Amino acid sequence: MTVSRVINNTGRISEATRQRILAIMKEMNYVPNAMARSLVKQESRLLSLLIPDLTNPFYTSLARGAEDAARDLGYRLLLGNGDEDLAKEKEYIETVLSARVDGVLLTPTGDQSLAHLKKLAKQRIPFVLLDREVPGMGSDQILGDSREGTRMLTDHLVTLGHRRIAFLGGSRLVSTARLRLASFEETMAAHGLALPEGYLIEADYRMKEIDRQITALLAMPEPPTALLAANNFLALRAIRALRSLGKRVPDDLSVVCFDELEAGFVVDPFMTVAAQPSYDFGVMGIRMLVDRIQQKAPESWRKVVLPPVLHVRKSSGPPASL
């Protein structure tokens, strides 16, 4: 049909027929069928963003960045929520695969996401990894600086006078959790500070054990005066546990963490954090992805590292003994 030509503004059409077609389209409420078009063009102009937790402000802010960037570049964005659940992630990957999206932006659940990513790679769907790396999988990525952020937080506590600092980490199956733990150990060593047995906690998947772990920590002969949590929700759970044990933050124990918490929708932000530029994660991720799709990217994988910023707030103070 000539109709197609007017819709796509392509080829030569006389203004007369052009107007006539436009009029008829309006009259019959014509809406082009994107699926039929994608089928023949072999491109959908559809991108997919998979985040691991829709309720975590870090990821919603990231999603807004991705959305804005996608719109700017003329792509639509499908949002998906993996829920930190490998099975849901798998399901979602299968969905986007059969939906024939042009590219995928995702924060993988963890190292075990490797299998899912391989599927994407095998179907030649371009993807960009956000925030977390997956060993064994080359790809474009946007990462935070876990080493630097952890160092900032640790230094902050040391500067306040803390010497006994414990670490509450996430699963070792997640790259950021590993890096933050390693950096914490390094930084403590650089300050000549000891890391007693029991100061290094690895939270289990659903954080079920945290209350017990915190209780054990405080029952030590030399309990810590500060706690560094590897992410925002971990810190939150820790503080709840501390409160239920009658401990006050920061009076009895300082708590600091990675990732912003509360700043957007709270009267009075409480937590001292190493904040990451979450919105930019989304924007840059989409740009990198679209570059790759449109083959404007170099052959080799690209990697961008976004630095964190320390926000000192009320959850950290000098140790009680000072």
Added chain:
Amino acid sequence: MTVSRVINNTGRISEATRQRILAIMKEMNYVPNAMARSLVKQESRLLSLLIPDLTNPFYTSLARGAEDAARDLGYRLLLGNGDEDLAKEKEYIETVLSARVDGVLLTPTGDQSLAHLKKLAKQRIPFVLLDREVPGMGSDQILGDSREGTRMLTDHLVTLGHRRIAFLGGSRLVSTARLRLASFEETMAAHGLALPEGYLIEADYRMKEIDRQITALLAMPEPPTALLAANNFLALRAIRALRSLGKRVPDDLSVVCFDELEAGFVVDPFMTVAAQPSYDFGVMGIRMLVDRIQQKAPESWRKVVLPPVLHVRKSSGPPASL
């Protein structure tokens, strides 16, 4: 192809060929093309959820409910963020129209969304309205109880001893904002309490004016001792404004609001609220939508009203004069 039959598990196939096909599929990493299938089946098994603010916990919680319900019913869910922006909403509606989703779940930006909804109706795409009504548009809907919630909050303040209560409302182009204002006026009247000129504030679209409006409120000869905000972010902005004016909450002024705030990711929830069952909004919305799609619903529109729950916390207390 016989292939189609094994994929869809339909018709009679010998186990031998069945296995052979499965093997070949695996070998060549076959992934069915959902678009091609939708094209012929005239259904996509795709639902779309449009929320007005991705960063508002009310809507993210709602989205999780919708997601879970959609998965249960065998549908995929595309998330969209309208950003309280009529233009983005329009864009999104066009997108889902051309993507040929089977149904749409949405919280309209406001009364002006009517035009967008009419487009959906004209294309015979079933949709369910969440949280906000749109005058002139019949449809299935899941609503909160704005009257009851406002009454609860007002009664709470009156019981604490407040007599001078101001109201910070949202745009009158949004049904919930209108209802909450009306219910506030009614309830105050029922208590025999006066509503001086200036006690009723309508926040503008982007809340730019709030600081000035709050300043004016406090400069009145008889300033209020309590403030009822029509939603969570409005309350937040108000409290920020109050703080910058050196006022303390609840010591100098009590503040309460509609919608949950902070409870999920904060150490110590502060705000007294009339919380709505946001997750259930999503679940019930999807169920209602799927019923409609599968024509299990009655011809007439259905409407479900979900009651709010009062959570008394720290942002409200007796008036200073007591």
Added chain:
DNA sequence: GTGAAAGCGCTAACAG
């Protein structure tokens, strides 16, 4: 400038 023919990957309906 405009129309006709072919085909994207799939499934419905019918043959064999």
Added chain:
DNA sequence: CTGTTAGCGCTTTCAC
């Protein structure tokens, strides 16, 4: 039980 034909709504490609 399995293969064939046709067509979903669109965009090529190539005639006119």
